[in-house]
Amino acid sequence: MAISVLHQVTPVAMLHWHNAFQNLYYLPIVFAGLSFGWVGGLATALLAALSNAPHNFATWTTSPNYAIDQLWEIPLFCAAGALTGVLAERGRRQRAELERTTNRLTEVYRKLQDNFDSMKRAERLFALGQLSAGLAHEVRNPLASIAGAAGILQRNLRLGAKDGECVEIIAKECRRLNNLLTHFLDFARPRAPKYQAIEAASLFDSVLQLAAHAAGRQPITLRKEVDAALTPFEGDPELLTQVLLNLLINAIQAMPEGGEVHLSAIPRDGRVLIQVRDQGCGIAARDRDRIFDPFFTTKETGSGLGLSVAHQIVEQHGGILSAEANPDKGTTFSVLLPVDHERQNETYNHTGGG
Numbered sequence: 525m526a527i528s529v530l531h532q533v534t535p536v537a538m539l540h541w542h543n544a545f546q547n548l549y550y551l552p553i554v555f556a557g558l559s560f561g562w563v564g565g566l567a568t569a570l571l572a573a574l575s576n577a578p579h580n581f582a583t584w585t586t587s588p589n590y591a592i593d594q595l596w597e598i599p600l601f602c603a604a605g606a607l608t609g610v611l612a613e614r615g616r617r618q619r620a621e622l623e624r625t626t627n628r629l630t631e632v633y634r635k636l637q638d639n640f641d642s643m644k645r646a647e648r649l650f651a652l653g654q655l656s657a658g659l660a661h662e663v664r665n666p667l668a669s670i671a672g673a674a675g676i677l678q679r680n681l682r683l684g685a686k687d688g689e690c691v692e693i694i695a696k697e698c699r700r701l702n703n704l705l706t707h708f709l710d711f712a713r714p715r716a717p718k719y720q721a722i723e724a725a726s727l728f729d730s731v732l733q734l735a736a737h738a739a740g741r742q743p744i745t746l747r748k749e750v751d752a753a754l755t756p757f758e759g760d761p762e763l764l765t766q767v768l769l770n771l772l773i774n775a776i777q778a779m780p781e782g783g784e785v786h787l788s789a790i791p792r793d794g795r796v797l798i799q800v801r802d803q804g805c806g807i808a809a810r811d812r813d814r815i816f817d818p819f820f821t822t823k824e825t826g827s828g829l830g831l832s833v834a835h836q837i838v839e840q841h842g843g844i845l846s847a848e849a850n851p852d853k854g855t856t857f858s859v860l861l862p863v864d865h866e867r868q869n870e871t872y873n874h875t876g877g878g
């Protein structure tokens with residue numbers, strides 16, 4: 525518009541100025557093409573031609589050659605605007621594609637790094653597991669002797685209050701160590717699942733009975749909910765009891781002031797989703813990646829093996845164990861299990877997993 529005003533106010537005799545103004549139109553046209561694509565470039569070219577029309581018309585009789593030159597330039601304006609726009613759009617598309625590819629590559633690289641890290645960790649754990657499983661096995665025998673000897677002392681000697689307390693401590697700590705070794709050996713030498721059809725409701729009943737015992741006098745409400753549409757699924761009831769009991773005990777321990785633990789089972793995409801939801805202290809963000817690591821514990825007397833054993837058992841069943849913070853308070857642990865382990869293996873093999 526400004527260029528057209530310059531055309532209007534400059535006498536036609538100053539032809540060199542008019543030629544310069546005419547070329548100036550390319551600046552907004554190219555700029556519009558770069559910023560708004562071919563539509564913007566073309567529209568600006570037509571707008572330039574339109575705003576220059578009064579001047580063009582005024583010179584038609586006095587300088588026809590000059591007027592015709594100006595008319596000829598209109599297609600060139602349009603071509604410049606459209607071409608710049610097309611090239612700019614193509615450049616933008618290529619940059620966006622490049623950015624998408626870079627993001628995809630970054631994501632693939634991150635996954636690769638994660639896999640590599642977990643492979644390294646699995647290798648280290650395997651070696652460590654072999655070594656310490658042997659060691660644990662060796663420790664168990666002398667431990668049994670110590671516990672046995674303490675029992676004999678308790679029965680056969682008339683011990684004073686202080687001595688009796690000491691022997692009781694020996695017996696209690698032996699039991700604790702024995703428990704720890706049992707957990708550890710479960711983890712280091714897991715047994716293969718013995719599959720049978722499981723009804724979620726009866727599995728829950730037996731687990732909740734054990735969990736109620738673990739809750740003791742803590743004011744804990746244990747609630748169970750099984751979706752009516754859930755059919756029996758295949759699994760090892762003993763191993764799955766161990767998994768759920770570990771999750772329930774953790775949930776109870778996360779609520780020293782009491783609260784509700786909700787155990788539920790629903791069908792989910794042809795699988796079974798079992799969840800343990802508590803209203804406890806939750807898991808600190810810095811610990812979330814480590815809770816399934818063996819020996820990771822935030823408890824004074826914890827072994828740090830409960831979740832790693834549970835994780836291993838769920839994986840053996842072809843399932844997934846995960847934890848998620850509740851939106852309000854506490855944590856939900858989810859166990860996603862296949863309904864039919866043989867079909868699950870077939871699908872896995874067919875999809876190239878092996």
Ligand code: ADP
Nearest residue numbers: 774775778806815821822826827828829830831
């Ligand atoms: P342990 O119970 O012996 O510590 P686990 O492997 O069962 O070992 O748990 C590892 C850690 O995960 C716990 O020490 C605790 O910090 C965290 N954790 C597990 N379950 C819960 C839960 N429901 N709420 C809060 N923290 C949990």
